[in-house]
Amino acid sequence: MSSTADHTNLRAETNLRAELEHLTTEAFRPELAEIDRRSTLEIARIMNGEDATVPAAVAAQLPRIAAAIDGTAERMARGGRLIYAGAGTAGRLGVLDASECPPTFNTGPGEVVGLIAGGPSAMVTAVEGAEDSAELAAEDLGALGLTAQDTVVGISASGRTPYAVGAVRHARELGALTVGLSCNAGSALAAAAEHGIEVVVGPELLTGSTRLKAGTAQKLVLNMISTITMIRLGKTYGNLMVDVRASNEKLHARSRRIVSLATGAADDRIEAALAATGGEVKNAILCVLADVDGPTAARLLAASEGHLRAALLAATTS
Template identity: 55%
Template sequence: MKEHLELLTTESRNEQSMKIDTAGPTEILRIMNEEDQKVALAVKEVLPEIEAAVKFVFESFQRGGRLIYMGAGTSGRLGVLDAVECPPTFSTGTEMVQGLIAGGAGAFLKAVEGAEDSPELGVEDLKQIGLTNDDTVIGIAASGRTPYVIGALKYARSIGAKTVALSCNKDAAISKEADQSIEVIVGPEVLTGSTRLKAGTAHKMVLNMISTSSMILLGKAYENLMVDVHVSNEKLKERAIGIIQKITGVSYETALEALETSGLQAKTAIVMIKTGKTKEEAEKLLADANGYVRTAIEDVEK
């Protein structure tokens, strides 16, 4: 990867921040805020590409496959962040959505120099988790040229896994190695080359969209409520009770009793209350409806 960095959009200089070193706090913040407002509009431009990625991921989940994020530095950390939020939000297993970062888990807290320059390391990391053709791999690189990600995407495609390349440069090198590219062109950074800024924000937004959309399609939401929330602490228990109340209109005490009777499964508790069924009957209704709360309730109403 010997192309000149200065030719990349992510490495070019931003005309709006050329004198930021002489600015006071108010002016610095104004410049940053104005630049950040461009991010959502840039993401809007690639919604069709994001939709294609969501379809890959949803189909992988339907086959029992996984979503694997891969990246180095900030890009890798964003993938890990999105992955670790899925279990508490959607009650997924820890294997269902995974984030791999060049240099291993320790690189999340401390940079591992040189790890991103090895395409072989990307291949090895995917082999370590037993990648299959049921999985979807999303390679993340703001520059679009990270060897670790390129190696991973090439290997993933070679075994038939679906692949997505997420970058912030046109005609990115990683785009050529993926079934679907998502190139979010946010323009030059306020601090030249600091892609943890607009590029990082854009990638966080896209990853949120991909994982959340896929989970909604899987039935992890009812209306706009997180009905598959994992009740692992008091805060999440209170959230689950509130969700049950909003959907069913019952009292706090009734919602609490149903949640505890259901084994802390908000979906089951909702179906129990809405249909008047027992825990076992509600579980069967949900199983027959492939986990979709609305379908389970409507099947009884019919």
């Protein structure tokens, strides 16, 4: 490598080090410099106390979170997708949240997507340089055929990760709704997004280990984004997961219980309704409460765009 290249790399590393030193999530806490000399119980208490501060930081961002959710639900109701994009821990959290939507809310393939810098292998192994590439983010979104109907949520504790920032900038250029979730104030990610959400949780117990408080904060916000979006889309009836996909015996039992809680019907009536609807919980509830057959329940739900309350109203007023 030439001396010019060496000098360029050294300057880049120096600039990055200076940038990180100004991030709240990277701050050093001298009062914890000898934490390794404390008892396990003491460390656990300190860590638990740190974690207890996270919900308040999330609460401060609730209006911004709600606005992002309303925008996401509006686009998904028109056929758009929810796409998370991040690197490292942030990317893994996005993939986790996306992967839990099909069994919980019966979302279709590709309806909620998690992109992690470096691809699926980065879930378990760090992929060198992937998080530093905004171009890679654009390529990953391009492979999905991103449209203006979609929502892209860039996730980065620092708020500066090129992959996350690049994903949001590229998505915004295409007219997609953009959300930037970070844990530092005044972040590039929030500035790039239409909806900037900055959950400032402060310095970590272990300096720079943003899988701790920052990761917890991101998980809480992602829980809200996916769950409340699905509530707005009619994937629930009250607090019941009526679009749950029964893919194993535990979920089959849960399906029967949900129909029971929603209708108060006898077991034989519940079994008959589930049989008549191919195990579709929402349809079975409509069969029982509106006293209609399986095909009629399916038609009513289709007409109400999957909203059970609207389908019930249509059935009882027709």
